[in-house]
Amino acid sequence: MKLSKFFMPTLREVPSDTDTISSKLMLRSGMVRKLSSGIYEWLPLGLKVLKKVEQIIREEMNKINGQEVWLPLLLPKELWEETGRWGIYGKELFRLRDRKDSDFCLGPTHEEIITDIVRKEVRSYKQLPAMFYQFGIKFRDEIRPRFGVMRAREFYMKDAYSFHATEEDAGNYYQEAVNAYKKICDRCGFKYRQVEAASGAIGGKYSHEFMVLAESGEEEIAWCDCGYASNTEKTECPDTEKPKETALLPVEEVHTPKIRTIEDVGAFFKTSPVNFIKSLVYLVDGNPFMVLIRGDYEVNEAKMKEVFSASDVVLADPATIEKITGAPVGFAGPYKLPENKTLRIVADYSIKSVVNGIAGANKTDYHVKNLNIDRDYKVSEFADLRKVIKNDICPRCFQQNKKINLQFSRGIEVGHTFKLGTKYSKSMHATFLDAQGKENLFIMGCYGIGVSRIIAAYIEQMNDPNGIIWSPALAPFEVILIPIDYNDEKTKQATDEIYNKLINDGVEVLLDDRDERAGVKFKDADLIGIPLRITVGSRNLPDKVEFKLRSEANTSLVMLSDLSEKVKTCLKMN
């Protein structure tokens, strides 16, 4: 490809539109343009990279017997009502009506659609297992689109769905899919980590995320040298707490006018939050829950969703709190709660360590102190409900009686694998006949990778002040060929010869044949991040050219006769 004929509108100035490095670089290099918030146009350079990533993924999916399909974007409401997700997916679902006033949505994910195909077309265990995947646009009306294509409202994704006759087969296949994802990450050439994750709206029994490690990542990862790694949303906080050995004191009500927050209460009682029973009223799918947690910890709402199999967990509004506790916000507690048959009181394990604790008295301007579990209040169940903190220990090592502190990193979620079980086959009555002629629900798995996000995440990790640094596997071109002065007859001749030779060798080469100064060409070459740069100039002709890797600072001279070989080894090496 000759650059003079290639539409690559690079920007000298840094766009003021965004703060994210990858987003700035994708705009500056002419990979994408923004049409509207979270909606992007992919220009030739960007699309070349997208196709590279797509092909890597396709190859790995085919290796695990995936069959590529193309599913529609415009989806009828009925299927979504079968699983209840027409309601659950909420505002994130783009909804629209046709001329007959029928409801549709733009597909944010395709479990319903693929399950519908399989229940209609797959009847026998002999047709299992089966895995289908597709590449396609997904639509999600994100609360806040940001970071360029990283969190877009319209994005490009590979989604895959597998169907199995038995749990065992589903489990084995899940591992294969995870291994395929690792290979994809390896081939793309970024540093990543596979972590345990919360399943969220897709649902299912358990799931793993693939995180590209980057300081700017939205996700936090907790990990240990033993191999344990998890999204901090999911990180287990084991039941390590023992009650303090102190004499139990009698309960005492204390007048605490206008003392509501943990800080206020700490100052008033001149004690640390470790002695507080923080009491929060939540609505879990609309039902009231009181959650107790030690004053120095915070509630992890993602864990609540998992523990209570809920899709919606929100802090109750002040009116509801007052109705349930009989006191305004700031004075809730488990002691002497007004009679309420529907209220469940659940406690984080950390509550076990609180002896002679302090909590709200469910009475305006009053707290109680010296509260003790069982004697003064009842808890219907204990669970792991808290957010992990910096000094927490590894839950796996703890099982082996070792206390090793967790380590923390940040990451960008590019892939997510789910063991769905029968979540969708059950609600959609998707069954097959087994060898005994008995009807069974399909056991399912699903596996998603954000293709457009992988690109942004890669750039986020692999860049320097001059621009992007592509690995040969993802680079839009493998080699950029720069003649210092293409108007010089000798330079032009040598450049054309090299260009044709490389093309014949099957190398993807971009020839910068523009009538620009050398500096401009070098700047653009660095910006768009082509892994190998070959510079042709009268300085080194007739027999040598300059050779430079984007990832390294130094240059070297290569004999024209050796060039072909050198290029090949170089591209393979990286």
Add this chain to the structure above:
RNA sequence: CGGGGCGUGGCUCAGUUGGCAGAGCAUUCGGUUUGGGACCGAAGGGUCGUUGGUUCAAAUCCAAUCGCCCCGACCA
């Protein structure tokens, strides 16, 4: 949705006691240059986000509205 910021040539931005709409870069033409975003000269390009108001006069003051970015609750 809550909080903060911003909308002025293609891009980055300047422009309040209200008084002819600017610069650099980019583009086109001419010339000089030519190994890390050159220089000189000339030219084209803007209903100052939109609507309404105040005023002899509004990019500038007021109101509403739309859009975009950043920080928090969603997710590949």
